Amino acid sequence: MITSEPVGEWFWEPSPVSGATESRISRAFGLLTDVRNALAFLGLVTGEGTGSVVLSDRRGTARPLFELHDVPVEAGAGFGPGAGALPLLPGRLLTLSLKLPGEWTESGVGRRAEKLFTVRVDVWGEGAVLLVLSSYADAWLTLDLRERPQPEVAAENAPRLAAALKRISELTGSEVDPGDPTRHARPTAEGFGDLLAEGAEYDDSWGTFEVPGRWRRLMTLLPGSAEGQDYESSTEHPVRYARVRRGERVLGFLWASVGDAAAGYEPRNAAGDAAFAAGVPWLLRLRSLRARGFGARRRWKRCSVTGRTARRVRPSNPRPMRRLRWTRWKNCREGSEDANE
Numbered sequence: 001m002i003t004s005e006p007v008g009e010w011f012w013e014p015s016p017v018s019g020a021t022e023s024r025i026s027r028a029f030g031l032l033t034d035v036r037n038a039l040a041f042l043g044l045v046t047g048e049g050t051g052s053v054v055l056s057d058r059r060g061t062a063r064p065l066f067e068l069h070d071v072p073v074e075a076g077a078g079f080g081p082g083a084g085a086l087p088l089l090p091g092r093l094l095t096l097s098l099k100l101p102g103e104w105t106e107s108g109v110g111r112r113a114e115k116l117f118t119v120r121v122d123v124w125g126e127g128a129v130l131l132v133l134s135s136y137a138d139a140w141l142t143l144d145l146r147e148r149p150q151p152e153v154a155a156e157n158a159p160r161l162a163a164a165l166k167r168i169s170e171l172t173g174s175e176v177d178p179g180d181p182t183r184h185a186r187p188t189a190e191g192f193g194d195l196l197a198e199g200a201e202y203d204d205s206w207g208t209f210e211v212p213g214r215w216r217r218l219m220t221l222l223p224g225s226a227e228g229q230d231y232e233s234s235t236e237h238p239v240r241y242a243r244v245r246r247g248e249r250v251l252g253f254l255w256a257s258v259g260d261a262a263a264g265y266e267p268r269n270a271a272g273d274a275a276f277a278a279g280v281p282w283l284l285r286l287r288s289l290r291a292r293g294f295g296a297r298r299r300w301k302r303c304s305v306t307g308r309t310a311r312r313v314r315p316s317n318p319r320p321m322r323r324l325r326w327t328r329w330k331n332c333r334e335g336s337e338d339a340n341e
Contacts, residue, residue, distance in 0.1 A: 001137070001138045001144055001145045001146075001206060001210075001269075002113045002115075002116070002136055002137055002269035002270045003136050003137075003138075003145070003184065003210050003269060004136075004210065004213060004214045004217060004269055005136075005182075005183075005209075005210070005213060006118075006134040006135060006136060006179075006182060007135050007136060007137060007138055007140075007141070007145075007182060007184045007185055007192075008134070008135050008178075008179060008182055008184070008185055008186075008187035008192055009132055009133065009134045009135075009178075009179035009182075009187060010132070010133045010165060010168075010176050010177065010178055010179060010187060011130065011131070011132055011176070011177040011178075011179060012130070012131040012132075012168060012169065012172040012174045012175075012176060012177065013128075013129065013130055013131075013172075013174050013177075014031065014129045014131060014172040014173060014174055015129075015173060015174075016126075016127035016128050016129060017123065017127050017129055024088055024094075024123055024127065025085075025086065025088060025094065025123065027123070027129070028094065028096050028121045028123045028129070029096065031121050031129070031131055031171070031172070032051075032096055032097075032098055032119055032121055034171045035119045035131070035133065035168055035171065036048075036049070036098060036100060036119065038164060038167045038168060038171065039100065039102065039117060039164055042160045042163055042164050042167075043103065043160065044102050044103070044104075044116065044117070044160055044161070044164060045100045045101065045102045045116070045117065046101055046102055046103050046112065047100070047101040047102075048072070048073045048074055049073055049098045049099050049100040049101060050070045050071060050072055050073060050098070050099050051070075051071050051073045051096065051097065051098050051099075052067075052068060052069045052070060052071070052095075052096070052097045052099075053066070053067065053068045053071075053086075053094070053095070053096055054066070054067045054068075054094070054095045055067070055086050055087075055088070055092060055093070055094050055095075056092065056093050056095075057091060057092055057093075058091055058092065058093050058124075059091070061093065065092070066086055070099070070273070073098065088123065088125050089125045090125040090126050091125055092124075092125040093122060093123070093124055093125070094122070094123045094124075094125075095120060095121070095122050095123075096120070096121045096123075097118060097119065097120040097121070098118060098119045098120075099114075099115045099118050099272070100115070100116060100117045100118065100119065101113065101114045101115065101116060101272075102116030102117055103116070104116070104137060104139035104153075104156075104157045105139075105156045105157060106139070106153050106156070107152070107156075108156075111139075111270075112270065113136065113137065113269070113270040113272070114270065114271055114272030114273075114274070115136055115269075115272045115273075116135070116136060116137055117133060117134065117135055117136070118132075118133075118134045118136075119131070119132070119133055119134075120132040120134070131168070131172060133164075133165075133168065135161070136269075138150075138184065138185070139153055139154070139156075139157040140154060140157055140158045140161045140191050140192050141154055141184075141185055141192055141195055142154045142194050142195050142196040142197075143195035143196060143200055144206075145184055145204075145205050145206035145210065146204055146206050146207070147200055147203065147204060149196060151196060158191050158192070161191045162190045162191050165189065165190065165191065175189075176189050181201060183201065183202055183205050183208075183209045184200075184202075184205045184209075185200075186198070186201075214267055214269070214276070215233060215264075217276060218265070218267065218276060218279055218280075218283065221276060221277070221279075221280050222280060222283055222284065222287075229287050229290065229291065230264070230283070230286065230287055230290065231256075231261055231262055231263040231264065231286060231290055232257075232260065232261055232262035232263075233262065233264050234262060235257040235259070235260055235262035237257045237258060237259025237260055237262070238257070238258050238259065239255045239256060239257050239258065239262075240255065240256055240258060241253045241254065241255040241256075242254045242255075244265070244278055244279070244282065246274065246278065249271060250268055250271065251267070251268055251271045251274055251275045251278040251279075252265055252266055252267040252268045252271070252275050252278055252279055253265065253266045253268070254282050263286055264283070264286065265279040265282045265283050265286075266279075267279055
């Protein structure tokens with residue numbers, strides 16, 4: 001399963017960087033590149049990713065002095081012109097980050113996500129440096145996020161994560177500091193604690209936190225207030241659903257209940273940020289249909305119009321959905337790849 005918030009994080013504090021601003025920024029770019037290469041060597045990262053740069057005054061971080069987001073990063077390249085010459089003065093903070101696509105395996109079969117890891121380097125104007133690695137998958141855990149045992153999956157993938165953490169410690173010359181426990185798992189210096197032995201902190205963290213969390217993220221992308229404008233976002237009735245695609249890649253699912261006034265869009269986390277962006281026009285279309293008084297069957301037919309960047313695939317037959325606390329929607333095929341990622 002792929003989450004929108006980290007399953008776990010790890011921190012390192014390399015030696016402070018002195019000298020000219022250019023040397024400090026160059027060191028930060030070098031750390032990002034070294035970590036990305038280490039993850040790629042272990043087969044965890046499969047692309048260059050996208051980078052972001054933010055320069056802020058620590059007295060007012062909410063209003064950056066400079067920001068550049070989601071720039072495609074080519075091998076050996078920086079984050080665009082000017083990023084290496086930013087005025088990193090005392091009292092300022094420079095944050096460089098990478099979103100990295102990657103792969104894990106299940107029964108020897110490769111699975112891919114557009115954001116499997118993020119790497120962040122914070123550099124203070126006074127010279128201090130902090131490196132953070134975040135993971136967005138449960139492939140390293142002995143229980144998945146619905147509390148189903150998966151020791152074989154963990155055995156395939158956890159050793160590579162442990163090797164990556166060790167290698168980053170060698171690169172930075174500092175010991176790894178596991179982050180605080182998250183809603184999903186407890187990070188350790190070698191990866192994660194054994195949930196089969198320890199037990200999960202929360203029942204069904206996927207349904208309790210992840211599903212409503214990404215729904216809230218979707219709502220922030222829509223203009224205006226959502227109160228009273230949308231169809232119900234949860235149902236206990238069977239649903240019809242359609243895959244929303246860009247090319248051959250599934251970005252998410254458009255769904256509608258056959259038994260009540262519930263309908264919506266569910267992003268597929270493994271597709272990355274594009275999954276959330278693809279849902280915006282569909283949710284606005286559903287909102288417009290509700291305002292015009294369309295019922296369940298008519299809204300499904302009206303939403304089946306082909307779009308330029310996302311198209312509908314033949315709807316499924318209605319199937320019953322198991323009631324799940326806080327879950328707004330899930331694919332009727334329990335445990336399917338599309339539903340969980």
